[in-house]
Amino acid sequence: MKNLFCLAIIVLFLGGCSLKEDVAELYLQEKPLHAEVTLPESISSREQVPLKVILTQDGKRVEEVDSLEFEFWKHDDFLHATSEQPIKLEAGIYGTTKKFDSDGLYYLKIHASNDGSIIMPQIQVVVGELSNSELEYLQKDVQEKEEGHDHHH
Amino acid sequence: MNTDLNTTSKSDTQKKSSLYRTVWRWHFYAGIIVAPFLIILAVTGSIYLFKPQIEQVLYQDLYEVTPLGEKIPASQQIEEVKRLYPDAVITKYRPGENETRSSEVSLTLQEESLTVFIDPYTGTSMGKLNDNDRIMDKIEEIHGELMIGTLGDRIVELAACWTIVLLVTGLYLWFPRKKPNMAGILFLRWNKGKSILARDLHVVPAFWITAGMIFLVMTGLPWSGFWGNNFQTIVTNTGAGYPPSVWVGNAPVSTVTKDIAEVPWAAEKLDVPASEIQGFIPLSVDDVVQIAKREGVHPSYTVFIPREPTGVYTLSAFTPKAEDEITMHIDQYTGAVLTDYRFDHYGFMGQVIALGITLHKGTQFGLINQLVSFFICLGMILVALSGFYLWIKRKPKKSMGAPKSTSIKNMKLFLVVLVGLGILFPLVGLSLIIIFLMDMLLIQRIPFLKRFLSA
Numbered sequence: 001m002k003n004l005f006c007l008a009i010i011v012l013f014l015g016g017c018s019l020k021e022d023v024a025e026l027y028l029q030e031k032p033l034h035a036e037v038t039l040p041e042s043i044s045s046r047e048q049v050p051l052k053v054i055l056t057q058d059g060k061r062v063e064e065v066d067s068l069e070f071e072f073w074k075h076d077d078f079l080h081a082t083s084e085q086p087i088k089l090e091a092g093i094y095g096t097t098k099k100f101d102s103d104g105l106y107y108l109k110i111h112a113s114n115d116g117s118i119i120m121p122q123i124q125v126v127v128g129e130l131s132n133s134e135l136e137y138l139q140k141d142v143q144e145k146e147e148g149h150d151h152h153h
Numbered sequence: 154m155n156t157d158l159n160t161t162s163k164s165d166t167q168k169k170s171s172l173y174r175t176v177w178r179w180h181f182y183a184g185i186i187v188a189p190f191l192i193i194l195a196v197t198g199s200i201y202l203f204k205p206q207i208e209q210v211l212y213q214d215l216y217e218v219t220p221l222g223e224k225i226p227a228s229q230q231i232e233e234v235k236r237l238y239p240d241a242v243i244t245k246y247r248p249g250e251n252e253t254r255s256s257e258v259s260l261t262l263q264e265e266s267l268t269v270f271i272d273p274y275t276g277t278s279m280g281k282l283n284d285n286d287r288i289m290d291k292i293e294e295i296h297g298e299l300m301i302g303t304l305g306d307r308i309v310e311l312a313a314c315w316t317i318v319l320l321v322t323g324l325y326l327w328f329p330r331k332k333p334n335m336a337g338i339l340f341l342r343w344n345k346g347k348s349i350l351a352r353d354l355h356v357v358p359a360f361w362i363t364a365g366m367i368f369l370v371m372t373g374l375p376w377s378g379f380w381g382n383n384f385q386t387i388v389t390n391t392g393a394g395y396p397p398s399v400w401v402g403n404a405p406v407s408t409v410t411k412d413i414a415e416v417p418w419a420a421e422k423l424d425v426p427a428s429e430i431q432g433f434i435p436l437s438v439d440d441v442v443q444i445a446k447r448e449g450v451h452p453s454y455t456v457f458i459p460r461e462p463t464g465v466y467t468l469s470a471f472t473p474k475a476e477d478e479i480t481m482h483i484d485q486y487t488g489a490v491l492t493d494y495r496f497d498h499y500g501f502m503g504q505v506i507a508l509g510i511t512l513h514k515g516t517q518f519g520l521i522n523q524l525v526s527f528f529i530c531l532g533m534i535l536v537a538l539s540g541f542y543l544w545i546k547r548k549p550k551k552s553m554g555a556p557k558s559t560s561i562k563n564m565k566l567f568l569v570v571l572v573g574l575g576i577l578f579p580l581v582g583l584s585l586i587i588i589f590l591m592d593m594l595l596i597q598r599i600p601f602l603k604r605f606l607s608a
Contacts, residue, residue, distance in 0.1 A: 017386040019402045026392030028498040032489035034408050041428045107434075118447070119487040124414040124434050126427040138430065 031058045033117040035110055043127045045100045052095035053086070053110055057117060061092025066114045068094055075105035075134055103128030105137070171559045173326070175567060178556040178607075180322040183315050185544060185553075188537040190312035195537070197296040198369075199530035202515040202523050204289045205473070215282060220252045221274035227256070227438045227456075230271045234258040237269065237278060243458055246438055248273070248445075250453035255279055257455075297376075306378040307580065313370045313377070314578040320363055321570065327360050351546065355539035358532045365529035372509030376400075380578060385506075393500035395507070396492070399480045406463040409433050409486040413462060433486040435459070440488055441466050448490065451477045459485045473516035475507040555607045 036054040043049050051070065055062040065088075073081035086096040100106060106125040113119070130138075200207075209216065227246055234243065238260060245259035255270045266284040271277070284290060291300070298305035329338050336342050339360070341353045375381045385401045388394030398404045414432035441456055445468055454470040466483040475496055482491040496507060511517035515526045548554035575582030596602045 017383045017390070019386055019397060020390050023390055023392075023397050023402065024405070024492070027396035027500070028493065030490050030492055032408060032484060032491055033487070034489070035487055037412060037433075039428075039431050041426075043427075117489055118444075119484075119489045120436070120440055121409070121487040122434050122436065124431055126430050130427075 031115060031117055033057045033062070033112055033114050033119045035112065035119060035121050037110070037121070037123055039123070039125065043100065043125065045103050045128050048097045048099055050095060050097050051086075051108065052089065052093060054093050055112060055114065056092060057114055062114050063091055064088075065094065065112060067112065069111045070096060070098075071109040071111060072098065073107055075107070075137065100127040103130070105130055105134040172564055172567065174556045175559050175564050176322045176325050178558055180319060180326060181544070181555050183319050183322070184540050187312050187315045187319060188541055190309065191316065191533055191537045193299070194296060194309065194312070195530040195533040197292050199527050201289065201292050201296055202526050202530070205516070208289055211288070212282070215270040215280050216255055217253055218255045218272045218274060218279070224273040225276040227442050229276055230256055230273060231258055231438060233271065233276055233278065234260065234269045238262055238267075241267070242460075245455050245457055247455040248442060248452070303378060310374070310377040310380055311580045311584060313374055314380070314574075314581045315584070316366065316370050317578070318574060318581065320367060321574075323359055324363060327356055348546070351539060351542055355536055355543055359536040362529050362532035362536070365525070366533060369513060369526070369529060372513040375506045376510065379580060388500070388502045388506075391500070393502040395499055395503040396494040398482065398492070399494055399499075399503075404465050404467055404482045405491045407459070407465050407484045407486055408489065408491070409484065413486070435485045436466065436483075436488050441468070441483060444483060444488060444490070448481065448493065450479055450481060454479065465491060473511065473519075475504070475511040475517060478507060552605045552607060558608050
């Protein structure tokens with residue numbers, strides 16, 4: 001009796017309990033929208049650039065998205081942001097072409113919503129050559145992240 | 154009426170009286186060991202109950218702001234903190250639950266955790282607070298782990314579990330054996346002499362607060378380190394508890410794993426191809442605040458900033474009322490809500506535990522809740538002290554003054570109860586094994602100890 005008791009306790013102490021891997025399935029689950037963006041390897045200014053996004057949700061391509069918009073702006077110039085309505089290219093793939101007026105660092109923000117999930121991923125786009133100030137801006141980010149890393153060893 | 158601690162009813166059978174003595178003996182030793190901890194828990198608990206009011210007074214200068222037009226975006230408030238503490242890592246942002254509440258930016262700096270309070274209307278710092286200097290956190294640390302970490306946590310847990318043993322044995326000792334006469338059972342006897350009053354001051358209030366004490370122990374145990382974590386894991390695994398990541402378990406990860414923008418290392422020239430710099434960048438905290446508004450997250454939420462590329466933004470609010478609680482995980486690149494766990498989405502046991510916690514902390518029903526809990530704490534202190542007095546009064550110089558032991562083997566029912574408690578609360582079980590071993594190996598073999606402990 002006492003031995004059994006001992007054993008039970010040792011098992012509890014050493015093993016403890018662990019969560020089942022798929023335990024989240026027992027509770028409320030969301031169906032987050034997922035975006036995959038295709039950009040050309042290199043982009044030059046003043047030429048038509050194809051931009052595509054593949055939208056998936058719940059493991060399936062999103063056939064007819066509820067709403068979708070591409071928003072563009074140049075680094076440090078959010079006030080002059082422009083929007084475009086991509087069109088459906090094939091099932092789950094939406095796209096547009098975009099002409100960037102000058103070289104530099106751009107942002108593309110995709111506003112999409114479907115079946116209760118709303119997403120707004122932001123993509124950094126490099127057009128032609130970056131200016132020194134843009135490089136410095138990107139570099140500043142690196143420093144912060146590196147320092148951050150150091151503190152968490 | 155004869156439930157006095159130092160006599161047993163003569164009409165009881167021999168067996169009953171020896172059972173009574175055994176129960177009393179356990180109550181006696183458990184009480185002596187547990188009472189100091191109970192007093193610590195009751196004192197710190199009764200202070201911690203009033204945390205909202207105390208902190209409101211202590212930190213008024215850091216909390217209160219005068220509304221002045223629109224609030225400045227969260228990202229700018231965080232920028233200001235980064236400017237003030239260039240080497241810090243920002244860990245949390247709390248926007249403030251109403252118009253007159255400052256926002257908080259938490260950071261770690263050289264192993265220390267600081268909170269900077271920002272006036273959201275001017276974007277300036279109102280001052281900082283080192284987590285180590287938060288007096289209520291210290292109180293909580295004593296209450297939860299006696300300020301000595303894991304060992305303290307286990308000791309507190311053990312004391313809490315043994316409190317159940319005390320309550321069970323105490324109730325047995327209290328239970329009226331003769332015709333019910335409420336004096337000395339439900340009411341104090343003021344005019345029967347000092348020793349009767351001393352006894353009543355232990356027994357009567359103890360009975361009155363028994364339910365409250367069981368409640369405090371049972372609602373406190375789920376957040377203990379050993380029993381609590383295992384209990385939470387078991388309950389979460391059944392689907393009836395907290396969803397994962399609210400208490401036990403990990404947050405989901407951000408769904409974007411490739412195409413994350415890389416950053417160039419050298420400022421002078423691009424040392425990585427442009428295509429590497431292209432890609433997803435983390436969401437601005439302003440977008441996260443927007444999402445919180447859109448999803449109707451309780452305004453007292455805190456945003457936990459992701460630290461890993463696969464991390465998520467976590468919005469979490471543990472509100473005064475359990476039904477407003479929320480834990481929400483947001484993909485740091487897409488802003489998709491990955492999980493949205495509110496009170497309504499907890500399993501039944503999860504809801505019970507959550508309510509238990511807010512009741513235990515005294516926040517669920519505000520002041521009434523605080524006062525009821527406060528009186529239970531006062532009662533606990535009174536019972537512990539009067540119990541201690543009863544012991545001192547009967548303690549002979551050369552021994553503990555414990556009731557004589559009878560072999561536990563004759564007490565089948567009592568043994569079953571103990572073993573049951575030992576299985577339900579493994580720490581109790583472990584301590585029982587240690588007690589039995591000590592009794593077998595030491596106390597029974599050393600005459601002085603045997604005499605001293607009346608073993």
